Amino acid sequence: MTAALRRSGTVSTKAGRASGLLCLAFAAAFLAPGAALADDPQPPCSPLPILLLHGHYYTNASLSVLTERLRSDGYPGARVVTLDVSRNTCTHDWAEALSAKVDDVLQESGCSRVDIVAHSRGGLAARDYIRFLGGGAKVSHLVTLGTPHHGAAINMACPGCGCLEMRPGSDYLRRLNAGDETPGPTPYTSIYSSHDEVVPAASAWLSGARNIRLRGVKHTDLLRSRHVYREIRAGLM
Numbered sequence: 001m002t003a004a005l006r007r008s009g010t011v012s013t014k015a016g017r018a019s020g021l022l023c024l025a026f027a028a029a030f031l032a033p034g035a036a037l038a039d040d041p042q043p044p045c046s047p048l049p050i051l052l053l054h055g056h057y058y059t060n061a062s063l064s065v066l067t068e069r070l071r072s073d074g075y076p077g078a079r080v081v082t083l084d085v086s087r088n089t090c091t092h093d094w095a096e097a098l099s100a101k102v103d104d105v106l107q108e109s110g111c112s113r114v115d116i117v118a119h120s121r122g123g124l125a126a127r128d129y130i131r132f133l134g135g136g137a138k139v140s141h142l143v144t145l146g147t148p149h150h151g152a153a154i155n156m157a158c159p160g161c162g163c164l165e166m167r168p169g170s171d172y173l174r175r176l177n178a179g180d181e182t183p184g185p186t187p188y189t190s191i192y193s194s195h196d197e198v199v200p201a202a203s204a205w206l207s208g209a210r211n212i213r214l215r216g217v218k219h220t221d222l223l224r225s226r227h228v229y230r231e232i233r234a235g236l237m
């Protein structure tokens with residue numbers, strides 16, 4: 001259009017400039033990223049917030065290496081969130097605490113979904129949240145690390161609700177695993193090790209998940225191993 005105006009010589013420089021600016025504004029309205037979604041209240045969320053959940057005998061301190069690696073890889077500090085829960089409560093109580101935390105994170109970030117990485121018993125709580133509390137609509141990816149999806153004999157001598165629930169064949173695990181072990185649209189990844197001294201590899205295998213069996217990694221080292229971290233990142237894509 002501006003070239004045609006220059007050739008005709010019939011439009012003043014000022015008018016031509018105005019016309020050119022109008023064209024640029026028109027193009028920007030349609031070509032600028034996200035312009036077509038101007039009425040969409042959902043702002044861009046990349047990367048998604050990631051919520052880290054510790055295991056039974058652990059605290060948020062166990063998640064420090066994983067937290068720092070995520071931040072070094074470009075996750076903003078506010079997008080890496082931890083949830084501290086008490087081992088003295090039942091796993092569904094953890095799931096309810098997780099549900100409340102996810103809602104808080106979504107409200108603060110403006111995102112519609114989160115990713116969850118959960119170690120050991122934390123993976124059971126995350127699955128409980130997805131299966132029984134509507135978390136499937138809010139969790140983009142779930143990655144579990146050394147989670148006793150089918151129980152661990154080491155918990156036979158362990159007291160308390162959580163340990164009773166993690167015993168092989170417990171009523172809790174039967175309910176959690178009934179039918180589809182990976183319900184809903186959420187992609188599941190279960191990472192575990194043949195050398196985990198707490199959770200047998202056979203227990204950590206999850207039907208319907210992307211199952212990653214490693215060697216030479218102990219239960220706690222699942223939170224620190226660089227190899228495991230690479231598999232975590234793959235599970236979040």
